[in-house]
Amino acid sequence: MTLKGWTNKTLTIAWLLLAALLGGSFYLLSYALSDSRDAAPQSVIHQVRLAVNPLMLYLEQHHEHIGTLEVQTELNRLATQREIGLAYVELDGSVSFSSNALPPLPQDNINRFLRYDMYSGLHNNGLFQIAFPVIDEGSLRQVGNAVYFLPEAQVFPAQSDYRPIVAFAAIMLVTLCLILLLIVMKRTIHTHFISPILELRLHVEAILKGNYEQQPSYASLNEMGALYSMFDQMRTEIMYLSMQRIQQEKAQKELITNISHEIKTPITTIKAYIDSILEGVCSDTETMLEYVEIMRTHTDKMARLVEDLLLQTLQDLGQITVEPREQYSREVLHKILKPIGHYVRTNELTYIGPQEIPNVLIYIDAIRIEQVISNLVSNALKHTPPSGSIRIDVQLEAGMLKVIIADTGSGIRPQDMPFVFERYFRGNPGSAPQRGTGLGLSICKTIIEAHGGTISFTSKHGEGTTFYFTLPLC
Template identity: 50%
Template sequence: MLLHTWSTRWLKASSVILLLILLCSFGLILHQLSSRSVSGTMPTMNQVRLKVNPLLLELEQQRSRLHDPAVKERLRSAASKQNLAFTYVGLDGTILLSSTLSSEGTSVNLRSALHYSLTDALQAADEDASLQLAFPLMDGPDGRQIGNVIFTVPQSLVYAPQSVTWSIFMLGGLVLLILILMVLLIRMERSVKRKMLTPVRHLKHHAESILKGKYDEQIQYNHSDEIGELYAMLDLMRLEIMHLSRQRIRQEKAQKELITNISHDLKTPITTLKAYIEAISEGLYTDEQTLKEYIEIMHIHTDKIARLIEDLLVHALHELGQISVEPQELYSRTVFGKMLKPIAHIVRSRELTYEEPEVIPNVLIRIDPVRIEQVVDNLVSNALKHTTPGDSIRINAEVNSGQFTLTIADSGQGMRAQDMPFIFERYFRGGPSSFSTPVQEGTGLGLSICKSIIEAHGGQIHFSSKAGQGTVFQFSLPLC
């Protein structure tokens, strides 16, 4: 479950329970307030009238015989059966008849003793005391008031009965909802700890491991939620950092090897040049022919040094993204004729068979002659390095599918299968095959530079090779 959905469900459940708790609390408060209030005056006074009406009618009927002890006793007995106490007071305040014998003949203060309304009776009564309500006693024939009857009634007759069951139900529901909310909050706390806090702590541990350079520790999380997405992104970042770190280490190692190789490759021709210069300056040559041979050897080593420096320069420009290619619209026969002409002498001087193109197609192409000549020189130099006397080097030019294609093939040592995926990578120097000498010359930059130059022209370069049978390089340039 996604954390957003999970948190929304928990929030909704908590909100509903809180709302129910508030409603139960409000209902319980209202019930308590209403239970302490008096029910409607008229319905309650009617209940009192129904209670006292039989005795009141008896008093009206027997008003002329109230001096008879038997009538008095009957009235007192009727009041006792109904759990009532009464006092019959004359208009002057004299008690004419009462449930209490000792009070007869005394008088009361009519102003304070007569309460015709329920409100007045409640105000005059003490808490939990009985209420004294007065009812006028009327003369039947002419309807005039002849006295008042004061009834003493219990407050339970006036107050509406309290619903204890409802209070218990509301209070029980409130307690139950509070317990449910507590359980919900405890489960939420555990879920938050399990689904969020613990994974975040583990994530912090993994981040610290990455910071310390421990890239091999795999980050695992088995849930498809927001935390899982964060784990996945961190693991991708770990892999990317690990790749970049290893690439940086390889490049640093390759650059150190490059410096070592170039230092070695420069040391040999410089040492040779120094030796021949000293020999010439000391006059150690015997004749002019020997001097020419010395100069020729010096020229070869000078060219080698120039090529190494040019490779370094192009490599530096390539690293900075500033390798310059200035293509011009030129005819292919003119350009490649000049490039390929010196190659024949160099190849044959190595006791190799050279097969030059029969005809170079004369098509218009966009080409930087200087950079393409550098590509051709690199490819021919590679072919020379991996051939021995008796092998052959073949160059062919043709036009196919709107592309001018130049092929440089040799019948030399070929490449190892494990080296083929990496030959266009910078600093890569193929290992020795069973057909070659252990030492591989070069900086490992040549083919990488060739690829960059051809791609800058909008062309392509590819190769095929088989160990012991030779290598074929082809590059193509688009026609205008």
Template identity: 35%
Template sequence: MGIIKSPLKVVVFYLAFSLLTLLISYLIFSRIFHNENQVYTFNEVRLLTNNTMLLIEEHYDGLQDELVVDKLIEDINQYNSSLEVINTEGQIVFDSNNKNIYDENKYVDIRHNIHYDASFQRNIDAFVRFSFPVVVESRQVANAIFYLPSRLVVKDNLMQNIVLSIMPIVVVLVILFISLAIFYLNFRQKVIKPINELEKSAVEIGRGNLDGKIIYSEDNELGRFCRSFDFMRMELKDSLERQSTYEKERKEFITKISHDLRTPVASIKAYVEGLKDGVANNPEKVDKYLNVIDNKTNSLVRLIEDLFQHSLRDLGKFSINKSEQYSKDLLTRMISPFIVQLENGPLQLIVKGDFPNVLINVDEVRLEQVIVNLIHNAIKYTPDKGRIIFSVRNEEEELIVSVRDTGYGVATEEMNRIFDSFYRGERFKGRDFDGSGLGLSICKYIVEEHGGRIWVESRMNEGSLFCFSIPKV
């Protein structure tokens, strides 16, 4: 039974097995209890032997005649009987088992063989003996004694006949009951138990408990369903945990955004009031105040732009409008503003080598957004006197754009979350680093919409390497 693994196959197998058992058992036990297709009651034997009795009475004086003997033997063989005819003096005048039995000097005990009415007696050498009087000219002259095998004869007893008839059915029903009991135990183990586990797990999930694992590893349809259900439970648990983390980070983000919006606005307001009140009373100081206002305004613009792009992405309205362009001029235009910006600043920007000139199909505005975000990210997390290295490598089917810095680096445990929305490294939460936590998430979305990929390599306090690919036409 262990090879029957599928619950559906178990049901079909046991139904077929039970029907086959019922049929075979009935045939076997009917033969055991009746042993032949035909059995006879006493009255039926009397009817069967009627023609034989008429033949005996008609040819009583010629029972030794060969034709009569052959006819009698042919008759009694039809119902598997043997025959003796014993006259009233106890002399055997005919024996179907011995044609030459007739002997004028051979007699038997008349008391056990001569009856003046029909009678029978069981268990004489496994035979049932039926005795019928032979009447010639209104006078009993002998008795015809028929011997039938015991297995072929039943008494004219209604209860006994019923018992003999239903005994095979009872035996078959017992076998069927045992078979069904085995089937039920197997069915309970392979079907009912996992269904109960599924129900229990579903109830626990409904209550919000997603920790209840389904323990059922059979390799069948139900086993695969249980594993799929358990996988769904784990995915739902992970999804809720991610959602909870996302919600927590969103709230932290709102708090930080409120701070990041309020701080530059307050600074801008203070410096504008300083200009209005004449605090900046010389050109050098005025220029300094204007530079601060410009920097804070640019921070606000980037923050608001990140929020706007994130909202567009969530609403499915983040458009990508591609066109085929050559990479060299495109990338040169994108990096040039940073060369000017950082030329005399505290950080050194290094552009390595000439850019490959291959045909790419990109949205120029979105690609520039990726490069701007990555370089701004490097500027933000690289201390003074550090370096930022920009390079482009030509691979067989794609361009690899790299931005390397010598900044603070990213912790190993944070690398798989660095491209998530609102995520900021634990070391930088609460510190004076502006930004929304959306820049890298937007970069990932844009790159993947172009059919590329983005990744990071980093070591703590040594710097980071951000790379993304652009498929070539």
């Protein structure tokens, strides 16, 4: 069960128990404030009528002879048999008969004391008084009043009123259940809410201190479990970003070191050839031109290093500018590939150019695409031994212009393939000598994607690598 479902269910039970507790309390309060004998129930009146009915019938038949001994004896017998006191009162208020069990009655117009309801007929001696009119059977006129005196036990039979006891027991049971429920809620809240939050706080403090290895765990699959899972995912991402930042800082330091070394070598070489020229070592024009060509080669190398460093900085800032415009592919690619073919041949490799460049209209930034091709070719030159070859081809494929750059070099190791387009990646230690800054392929990917194209590769270690990139047609 989820924590939300458990909470709703527990609160519902608590409210029901509280409502039952309040209901029982109000019942006891109302019972204490009320008197169950305030008014005689109708059933009690009927019972009284049934008890006095033989006496009433006898009086209606013999009221004319009420003064005779025979009638009074029979009335006494009937009253004693039913444990009822009886007094017969004439219409003028005089008492013609009273049963033996009754105390003497006042003789001055007793009609003033007659009660026709049981509520007001309670005497101090515990007897209830009620009067019934006596009707003559022949004339159907009232001839007198029969006053009956009944003991309280006969009017209200002794009954065991267990309702307050049951209500009190129910209140105690509900109170006990409510207390137990509160104890369970306290333990559950501490176990499933407070303790996990305190533990999560410790993990947060550990992360703030740079310790990302502590893995939080929560056994239940509820909302708190989901929170722990999300927190652990966040911890993993923070740990990954921290490791990535550390690696990036390390790679940047290595980049600065490598570029410093890469630039220092051509500068030293150029300076040496300039000094030689100034000292008059070059005795003829041919040697002079050879020296100049060497210096230009090293100058181009420094320019590429500086350009890569600039593009890397712009890439970090998200500011690599690509300004494409509509151009025909044959003309623009021919201008790009012509000097590259010469550059490959000067490095003692075989260059195989495209047999035919499709002449289609493409949306291209020629300067940036030249950087992409130059980077890919330079990368191929680094890993292709002398006597190898570099092939460039251009094809139309599925509405895209596809450029292929293949070499017969050492290829890429399988474990390195997932990382070749990441910045600063220069191959794992122990592989072939690592050269370059590790920025070229990352920059190529950024430029191609800015054109709306894709870049990929296939490679087999020891047999060569082929890079493909596509450019959308207009």
